[in-house]
Amino acid sequence: MNKKNLPKKERQQELQNLLENDPFLTDEELADIFDVSIQTIRLDRLELKIPELRERIKSVAQKNYSKVRALSAREIVGELVDLELGKRAISILETTDDMTFEKTKIIKGEYIFAFANSLAIAVIDANVALTGVANIKYKYPVVAGQKLVAKAEVTRVRGNKHFVFVRVFHKEKEVFRGKFILVSLDGEVSS
Amino acid sequence: MNKKNLPKKERQQELQNLLENDPFLTDEELADIFDVSIQTIRLDRLELKIPELRERIKSVAQKNYSKVRALSAREIVGELVDLELGKRAISILETTDDMTFEKTKIIKGEYIFAFANSLAIAVIDANVALTGVANIKYKYPVVAGQKLVAKAEVTRVRGNKHFVFVRVFHKEKEVFRGKFILVSLDGEVSS
Numbered sequence: 462m463n464k465k466n467l468p469k470k471e472r473q474q475e476l477q478n479l480l481e482n483d484p485f486l487t488d489e490e491l492a493d494i495f496d497v498s499i500q501t502i503r504l505d506r507l508e509l510k511i512p513e514l515r516e517r518i519k520s521v522a523q524k525n526y527s528k529v530r531a532l533s534a535r536e537i538v539g540e541l542v543d544l545e546l547g548k549r550a551i552s553i554l555e556t557t558d559d560m561t562f563e564k565t566k567i568i569k570g571e572y573i574f575a576f577a578n579s580l581a582i583a584v585i586d587a588n589v590a591l592t593g594v595a596n597i598k599y600k601y602p603v604v605a606g607q608k609l610v611a612k613a614e615v616t617r618v619r620g621n622k623h624f625v626f627v628r629v630f631h632k633e634k635e636v637f638r639g640k641f642i643l644v645s646l647d648g649e650v651s652s
Numbered sequence: 653m654n655k656k657n658l659p660k661k662e663r664q665q666e667l668q669n670l671l672e673n674d675p676f677l678t679d680e681e682l683a684d685i686f687d688v689s690i691q692t693i694r695l696d697r698l699e700l701k702i703p704e705l706r707e708r709i710k711s712v713a714q715k716n717y718s719k720v721r722a723l724s725a726r727e728i729v730g731e732l733v734d735l736e737l738g739k740r741a742i743s744i745l746e747t748t749d750d751m752t753f754e755k756t757k758i759i760k761g762e763y764i765f766a767f768a769n770s771l772a773i774a775v776i777d778a779n780v781a782l783t784g785v786a787n788i789k790y791k792y793p794v795v796a797g798q799k800l801v802a803k804a805e806v807t808r809v810r811g812n813k814h815f816v817f818v819r820v821f822h823k824e825k826e827v828f829r830g831k832f833i834l835v836s837l838d839g840e841v842s843s
Binding site: 532533536538562563564565567569570571574575578579589591592593594595596597598599602646 | 766769785788790
C-alpha cells in the first residue's frame, strides 16, 4: 500500500498500525514513510496519545527486565526490548559522546563489548553465569549518537555451558559480532 | 641471601635494593621476606623516605603515560607501570566493589576486557588504532579487592594490523588471556 499523500485520518490509522508492529520506528522514519514533515508526525502522535520513541522503548523494556535471571536488570547495558529466556533477546543502546575515544570520536570497543556481553548473560536461562570465552569481531566503527541494536541467540547448551551468538547492528549494517560461551554457576553459588 | 633476622641497617639496605628491582612489592610481602612486622616495614620506609605502594605505582606510571601514542593516557584502565612502545607493556588494576555483579560479587567481564583492551591499544606504536578482533578467555573469577597485573606483548605487525597478546594475573595465577588484532588508522584519520 502506498503510504504517501494519505488524508490525515487514514495516515493516523496507518501510523498506529505501523507502531504496533514496530514500536521502534523514529519520527524521522515515519515522516519519510508518509512523506510529511516530522512536525506533522509529532502532532499525529500527540492526537493519538502515542508517546515518543524513548518512552515507547522504556515501556517495552520494563516488561522484559522481570524475566531476566542471570544478572540484575540494571546491570544490562542498553534497553532490553525483547526477551525469550534461553532462546533470544534484543536490546538497544543509544551511544553518547562519553563513550568515545578522544582522538577519533569513535565508540570504545569496551562499551560495545559490555552491551553484547550483558545481553548474552541476560538471555540464558540460568540463575547466575559468567563469561568463559568470547570471540569477537568489530566490523565497522560506531560514532556517538548512532543507535545500536544487539540481537542475541542461544545456539547450544551443553551441561553448564551456554553458547550465545550476538550481533550488533547500526541500521541494516552489522558493526560487531561475537560468540560467547557462558558458564552457569547454578548450584555452585547461593543467590 | 637469607633476609630474615637482619640487623636494622642491613635490612634497610636490602629493602631499598628490593624495591629498586620491584617497586610493586607490598608492605605485607616485605614483612614476610624480612620476617618482621608490617609496622617495622612502614617505619623503615619512613626513615628511607620511600613512599607507600600506591604512590610508587603512580610515580612509575607517570613516566610511561607520556610514551603512549594510540590513545589518551587517561583512557587507559589501570595504572601503566611499564611500556616499551611496539613491544610490551604492563599495567595494574585494583579491583573495587563497584565493578562486581550484584549476585556473585565477581568482577564483571567487561572491566577485565577494558583493562586488557586499553593496554593492547596503549602498547602499539601507532597514532590511532581500533580493536578489530579479540579472542578472549576468562580462566578464573576475580573478586573485588584483588590486584590484577596485565602484561601485553606485541607478537606481530603486518601492514596496519598489530597482533597483541595480553595476559592478566592475580598473584601468580593467570585469570584472563586475550589475543587482540588492532587496526591502526594512521593516515586515514587526522589527529
